[in-house]
Amino acid sequence: MKRYIASLVVFILGCTISGEWVFLLAYWTKNPVANINDMGSVHGSPDERSFLERWNLQGFPKIWLMANLFGFFGYFGIGGWLQWYFYFRRRETPSEWKCQPNRWITPELERHEIKWGSITLVITNFFSAVLSAHVINGGWSMIYYQLDEYGWTWFFLQWPVIFLLQDYAIYWNHRLFHVPFFYKNFHKLHHSYKVPTAYSVTAIHPVECVFFQTLYVLPVFTIPCHWAVYCTLLGYIYYHGILDHSGIRMKSMWPWQPETTFHDNHHQYFHVNFGFNFYLWDVIHGTMRRKDRVYREEIWSQKGLSLAEVSEEVLKEELAERESENRADKAELTDFLKSKLA
Numbered sequence: 372m373k374r375y376i377a378s379l380v381v382f383i384l385g386c387t388i389s390g391e392w393v394f395l396l397a398y399w400t401k402n403p404v405a406n407i408n409d410m411g412s413v414h415g416s417p418d419e420r421s422f423l424e425r426w427n428l429q430g431f432p433k434i435w436l437m438a439n440l441f442g443f444f445g446y447f448g449i450g451g452w453l454q455w456y457f458y459f460r461r462r463e464t465p466s467e468w469k470c471q472p473n474r475w476i477t478p479e480l481e482r483h484e485i486k487w488g489s490i491t492l493v494i495t496n497f498f499s500a501v502l503s504a505h506v507i508n509g510g511w512s513m514i515y516y517q518l519d520e521y522g523w524t525w526f527f528l529q530w531p532v533i534f535l536l537q538d539y540a541i542y543w544n545h546r547l548f549h550v551p552f553f554y555k556n557f558h559k560l561h562h563s564y565k566v567p568t569a570y571s572v573t574a575i576h577p578v579e580c581v582f583f584q585t586l587y588v589l590p591v592f593t594i595p596c597h598w599a600v601y602c603t604l605l606g607y608i609y610y611h612g613i614l615d616h617s618g619i620r621m622k623s624m625w626p627w628q629p630e631t632t633f634h635d636n637h638h639q640y641f642h643v644n645f646g647f648n649f650y651l652w653d654v655i656h657g658t659m660r661r662k663d664r665v666y667r668e669e670i671w672s673q674k675g676l677s678l679a680e681v682s683e684e685v686l687k688e689e690l691a692e693r694e695s696e697n698r699a700d701k702a703e704l705t706d707f708l709k710s711k712l713a
């Protein structure tokens with residue numbers, strides 16, 4: 372029971388981390404009782420007003436401010452809550468809850484996480500607020516508001532369609548950022564955290580963040596999305612992103628969703644397990660972690676190397692890595708490697 376309440380708290384806070392929650396405002400302003408002009412009133416010089424009006428972004432400063440207030444409340448709310456509940460209260464018993472129980476992020480790296488996590492949050496909130504102001508002011512999009520506007524079949528079908536398409540695109544985007552040029556220049560920042568915590572969820576390079584957000588926003592302009600479906604899906608994606616980075620061992624709630632160790636392994640072993648909400652993509656494309664392969668930052672194949680392709684020294688380091696993990700099949704993973712080393 373306690374676990375479900377904890378999940379609910381994280382879920383609610385998780386929804387607020389993305390600026391897209393302001394689509395809720397769009398819904399209310401579409402409601403006949405709401406007054407769009409009120410929402411769109413801008414306090415500023417006539418020049419400012421005409422600039423925003425020219426771009427059909429009336430009310431943008433207010434929306435951006437709210438997106439940041441809620442975004443940071445969520446970011447520090449969840450990060451702080453997980454820190455307190457696990458990292459502080461249960462610090463003495465890491466083997467009960469931690470993915471890498473004997474390793475802790477250094478205070479410097481944690482500050483680095485929070486700094487970059489915050490910078491990216493401000494940037495994504497800016498674009499979310501622009502988009503939301505555009506939608507609120509009646510700008511063109513494929514967001515719709517009446518449940519049956521595109522029929523009930525589409526209302527139910529769009530949940531898996533948007534979720535799957537978006538996740539698959541994000542999978543390939545992630546693999547692109549593991550190509551040496553993109554990795555070294557941009558994605559390496561996110562991989563500074565071999566032992567991630569919840570604060571690293573948005574600690575990504577601004578260039579990479581533009582790619583990510585474009586993919587997340589794409590459905591708004593390409594697929595008829597009911598606002599509630601879109602908001603819920605994005606809320607869920609953020610919610611799981613936070614859990615995936617928390618460093619805390621959690622089972623998945625859904626059969627398609629990998630456990631949190633899946634993405635924690637991505638941080639520990641670098642070029643492996645690229646999916647987020649489905650491990651299916653990694654299964655199909657052969658990028659899921661295998662016990663007979665070795666993965667590390669200098670191995671760029673995205674599918675690791677076979678045990679025969681690496682030196683004995685690397686194998687020993689690999690064994691130490693495996694021994695530092697906390698998972699049900701740990702003995703299987705380490706015994707397999709020991710038998711090869713013997």
Ligand SMILES: [Zn+2]
Pocket residue numbers: 545549558562637641
């Ligand atoms: Zn990565």
Ligand SMILES: [Zn+2]
Pocket residue numbers: 561616634638
């Ligand atoms: Zn990550």
